[in-house]
Every structure is written in C-alpha cells, then in structure tokens.
Amino acid sequence: MAAPEIITFGCRLNAFESEIVGRAAREAGLADAVIVNTCAVTAEAERQARQAIRRARREHPGARIIVTVCAATLAPETYAAMPEVDWVLDNAAKLRAESYAAVAPRPDPLPLAGAGAGRHRPEAGEGKEATRVRAYLQVQQGCDHRCTFCIIPYARGPSCSVPPAEIVAQARGLVEAGVREIVLTGVDLTAYGADLADAPSLGTLARRLLAAVPELARLRLSSLDPSEIDDALWSLLAEEPRLMPHLHLSLQAGDDLILKRMKRRHSRAQAIAVARRARALRPDIAIGADLIAGFPTEDETGFRRSLDLVEDCGIAFLHVFPYSPRPGTPAVRMPAVAPEIVRERAARLRAAGAAALDRDLASRIGTTGDVLVEKPGAGRAGFYAAVDCPQDVGGIRTMRFAGVAGGRLVGVPR
Numbered sequence: 001m002a003a004p005e006i007i008t009f010g011c012r013l014n015a016f017e018s019e020i021v022g023r024a025a026r027e028a029g030l031a032d033a034v035i036v037n038t039c040a041v042t043a044e045a046e047r048q049a050r051q052a053i054r055r056a057r058r059e060h061p062g063a064r065i066i067v068t069v070c071a072a073t074l075a076p077e078t079y080a081a082m083p084e085v086d087w088v089l090d091n092a093a094k095l096r097a098e099s100y101a102a103v104a105p106r107p108d109p110l111p112l113a114g115a116g117a118g119r120h121r122p123e124a125g126e127g128k129e130a131t132r133v134r135a136y137l138q139v140q141q142g143c144d145h146r147c148t149f150c151i152i153p154y155a156r157g158p159s160c161s162v163p164p165a166e167i168v169a170q171a172r173g174l175v176e177a178g179v180r181e182i183v184l185t186g187v188d189l190t191a192y193g194a195d196l197a198d199a200p201s202l203g204t205l206a207r208r209l210l211a212a213v214p215e216l217a218r219l220r221l222s223s224l225d226p227s228e229i230d231d232a233l234w235s236l237l238a239e240e241p242r243l244m245p246h247l248h249l250s251l252q253a254g255d256d257l258i259l260k261r262m263k264r265r266h267s268r269a270q271a272i273a274v275a276r277r278a279r280a281l282r283p284d285i286a287i288g289a290d291l292i293a294g295f296p297t298e299d300e301t302g303f304r305r306s307l308d309l310v311e312d313c314g315i316a317f318l319h320v321f322p323y324s325p326r327p328g329t330p331a332v333r334m335p336a337v338a339p340e341i342v343r344e345r346a347a348r349l350r351a352a353g354a355a356a357l358d359r360d361l362a363s364r365i366g367t368t369g370d371v372l373v374e375k376p377g378a379g380r381a382g383f384y385a386a387v388d389c390p391q392d393v394g395g396i397r398t399m400r401f402a403g404v405a406g407g408r409l410v411g412v413p414r
C-alpha cells in the first residue's frame with residue numbers, strides 16, 4: 001500500500017477532515033496503513049466501524065491500523081482492546097502529523113494518544129471537494145450545547161471557529177482551482193464566531209466572504225439551528241442571489257414537550273416561523289430538515305406533531321433519524337419507545353418526506369433556474385434539487401424544468 005488508506009464513517013465533517021487526516025499521515029511518512037475515521041452518532045455506525053477494522057486487518061495483514069475520530073475519542077479503550085488495532089488517536093491528535101510519526105507496530109499495552117475532546121480549531125486546509133465544482137469548507141468545530149440525545153459535544157469539544165480572513169483565503173484557493181459552489185459546514189454552524197475576538201456571526205462571515213471573493217458563483221450553508229439564525233444572515237438571504245435559496249434546519253421534533261426533553265432551544269411555532277420568514281424572503285427557497293423518530297417518551301400524538309411539521313414548514317428535503325440511544329447521554333435514562341415503534345415511525349416520516357419532495361419538485365415544473373452541472377448529465381439547482389440535464393452541457397446554465405423522474409428534475413437548457 002503506497003499511501004494510507006482512509007475509511008470514513010458518519011457526517012460531512014468526518015468526510016472533510018479525512019483529507020486533513022490523510023495529509024497529516026502522509027507528512028509523517030506513514031505509508032502502509034489503514035486509518036478508520038469512526039462515528040459515534042449511532043450504534044450502527046460503531047458496529048460498521050468495528051466490522052471495517054476487522055476487514056482491513058484481513059485484507060492488509062501487515063498494515064498499521066489506526067482508529068480515530070468520535071467513537072475512538074469517546075471510548076478509546078473499546079478500540080484499543082481490538083487485537084486488529086495498532087493505534088488509537090483522539091479528535092485533537094488526529095490532525096497533527098506528529099501523531100502519525102509515532103505510530104509503530106502495536107506495543108503492549110497500547111497507549112491512547114491525545115487528551116480527550118479539548119477545544120481545537122478546525123484546520124484551515126483545503127476544502128473537501130464534493131465534486132470538482134462544489135466544495136465543503138469547514139468554518140467551525142465543536143458544540144457548546146448539550147442536546148440530550150447527542151454525543152457529539154463530548155467527542156468534538158466546545159465550539160471553535162476559523163477566523164474570517166483564513167476562510168476567505170481558503171475560498172479563494174478553491175475558486176482558483178475551479179470550484180463554483182462552496183458549502184459552509186460546521187458541527188454547530190450557526191454558533192460560528194462567538195469564540196472569536198470581534199464575534200462575527202455566520203451572516204457577517206457569509207457577507208464578507210461573498211464580497212471578498214466576487215468570482216464565487218454560489219454559496220450554500222449546511223445545517224442551521226433555527227434558534228441561532230442571526231439578523232445579518234436574514235438580510236443576506238433577502239438581498240444576495242449568490243446565497244442559494246436552500247436552508248437546512250436542525251428541527252429534530254415537532255412537539256414542544258419532546259423539544260424540551262431534547263434540550264433544543266426552539267419551539268414548534270418558532271420552527272414554522274423560521275420556514276415562513278425564509279419563504280417570504282425567497283419564494284423559491286427549499287427547506288430541508290432533520291427529524292428524529294421515536295425519541296424517548298414520544299407518544300403517537302407527539303409523533304404526529306413531527307409528521308405534521310413536514311407540511312407545516314413546507315419541508316422538501318427531509319433527513320429522518322430513528323432514535324438511537326448513545327451511552328453517556330441523558331436521553332438513555334428516559335423511558336424508551338419500543339424499537340419496532342421507532343422503526344415504524346421512521347418509515348412513516350420517510351414516506352411523508354418522499355411525498356413532500358415529489359410535491360416540491362412537481363411545483364417547479366415549467367419554471368426556470370440556474371443549474372450547476374457537476375458531472376456530465378447531472379447538476380443541482382440553486383434550491384438543491386438534483387437535475388438531469390443533457391450530457392454535453394457544463395458550467396452554470398439556465399434551464400427550464402420540464403418534468404420529474406425518480407426524485408430528480410429534468411432540465412432543458414434555455
């Protein structure tokens with residue numbers, strides 16, 4: 001194996017950071033190695049990581065196997081106890097080349113590198129490319145909240161932001177490399193800037209970025225906490241066509257009592273108000289959302305409020321998460337919903353999400369919009385819908401949306 005092989009589980013942040021992890025390992029001269037970036041968000045993600053570790057050992061008997069990221073930060077002993085594993089690095093240690101320089105054949109007992117989830121800034125390295133023309137740019141790391149279902153703050157530490165000047169420099173580099181759309185990401189993106197000297201908000205950052213990089217055609221935001229959207233971001237949404245008409249909201253539930261038990265900071269009414277305000281400012285906007293099915297104590301009435309939220313907020317892109325108990329979080333001590341009911345509710349929510357997407361796409365037929373062609377025959381509208389387009393078009397093209405097929409719009413260049 002010439003360069004380290006990297007296996008990544010979990011969120012976009014993990015995908016983004018796998019670039020940095022790979023670069024740090026290469027800088028340290030590590031070659032014959034497999035690095036497994038684990039995720040702690042669900043028990044299933046951890047099971048898959050353990051399976052991947054065993055498979056990696058079978059397929060690469062002589063390689064160093066290094067396990068890192070969230071699950072390895074939260075339960076390093078679990079991974080150190082696996083005979084296949086040579087080294088365990090926590091979330092802070094994984095970004096430093098010297099952590100890999102130390103990796104040797106497995107000593108006994110295995111030391112655990114790093115000191116837990118302290119505050120650490122995201123690396124201002126290159127953005128992970130989603131495609132050749134669209135890239136993620138991580139601007140914030142960690143989270144100061146303690147939602148009762150979520151293990152992330154324990155693994156990622158407190159919120160920590162990249163200063164705007166570094167983000168602008170990074171964005172310029174991406175644009176020079178041919179990127180047309182940048183997606184700003186973070187663990188708690190709307191908390192951006194609170195830890196910096198002059199506390200720039202996410203909206204302030206986005207405005208500054210668009211002004212400083214006029215060649216950047218499109219800016220998109222990843223998941224937003226509805227209780228944290230700042231005034232500068234609202235103004236930008238109203239005024240700036242380069243900010244894409246697409247908001248993904250971290251809603252999680254539609255029932256106020258469940259939201260309280262989750263320790264979320266918004267109410268059902270506030271979620272609906274945010275969606276309405278966004279639609280009033282940008283009538284072509286598409287709203288995305290995360291919802292959890294079967295949170296402890298959720299009864300049928302409470303669940304129906306989540307189900308109704310799909311329509312009440314006009315959600316087009318719904319991500320459904322069946323509740324998964326994470327040891328160490330307060331929610332595991334709350335009365336659980338039976339697993340078969342959790343599955344059934346997740347299926348009902350997914351069906352509602354699929355129907356809502358169909359409705360949203362159908363409402364776009366006959367309209368026109370700019371499509372960023374990401375690869376031959378496939379692109380994305382500003383409002384995030386996937387668009388099938390002719391093989392021989394590229395760049396950003398104005399298209400008429402002529403129909404819907406398989407959850408995608410059919411685009412005809414104008």
Ligand code: SF4
Nearest residue numbers: 143145146147150152
């Ligand atoms: S805001 Fe809540 S759900 Fe999001 S990372 Fe922080 S604790 Fe987890």
